Amino acid sequence: MGWLLMIALAALVLLALWKVAGFGRLGLQLAGAALLLAMAGYAWQGRPALAGRPVPPPARLELPESAFAQTREAMLGAVDQASFWLRMADSYHQRGDTYSAAAILRSGIRAHPRDPDLWVGLGNALVVHADGMMTPAAELAFNRAAAIAPEHPGPKFFYGLALAQGGRFDEAERVWLALLARAPADAEWRPMVVERVQMIEQLRAMQRARPTR
Known part of the structure; x- marks a missing residue:
């Protein structure tokens, strides 16, 4: 036949x-x-009588919850319209599908272009997708969030966090120290920033104490 x-x-x-x-x-x-x-x-290579063997989809790596997801509510508060998109992106991130996580947040931004939390989430998602590196697109997203909400600490805090995750500790420290310089003394989020500045200082101390060959 x-x-x-x-x-x-x-x-x-x-x-x-x-x-x-x-x-x-x-x-x-x-x-x-x-x-x-x-x-x-x-006629030479065809094997029409062979049974079909569907190829299963590749297994995805399960990733732990990101630092952004762990600290998001404490820094940004109980976000409302952004929470749906951010949580959906978290679910893709934990399955290892970092591309879809960023795509979900782009869809959220198209629906709510003036939401700084979504721009922060996109910046973080792009950094995660780039294996911890701050890309120009990620930096643009963080800057967009800061421009929309210049008085909100979230965009600067998470920008510094993304820099630190990429090993750019000096830049992260400068961002966080500038944030602390204009923060009210009783700000609820202040200890979170202080803690991360101290972590960078501890890391430097450990590097100095490491014996040289």
Whole structure:
């Protein structure tokens, strides 16, 4: 049955080339030779009697909850319209699908372009997708969040966190110290920033104490 179908298909192709494309005798001979070569390849390698074997999708790596997800509510508060998009992105991140996590947040931003929490979430998602590196697109997202809500600590805090995760500790420290310089003394989020500045200082102390060879 398979051979009959192939012969019928070859005949239809040659007829179409002759009637529609206007191929001459030489062109039809070349096309026929190509079709015969394809049929010979099928006769040599084809195995139509083999049972189908669907290939399972590749397993995804389960990732731990990100630092952004762990500290988001404490810094941003109980977000309302952004929470749906942020939690959906978290679920993709934990399955290892960092591309879809960022795509979900882009969809949320199209629906709510003036929501700084979504821009912060996008910046974080882009950093995670880039294996902890601050990309120009991620930096643009953090800057956009800061421009929308210049008095809110969240964009600067998470920008510094993303810098620190990429190993850019000096830059992260500068961002956090500038945030602390204008923070009220009784701000609830202040201890979170102080703690991370102290972590950078401890890291430097450990590096200085490490013996040199």
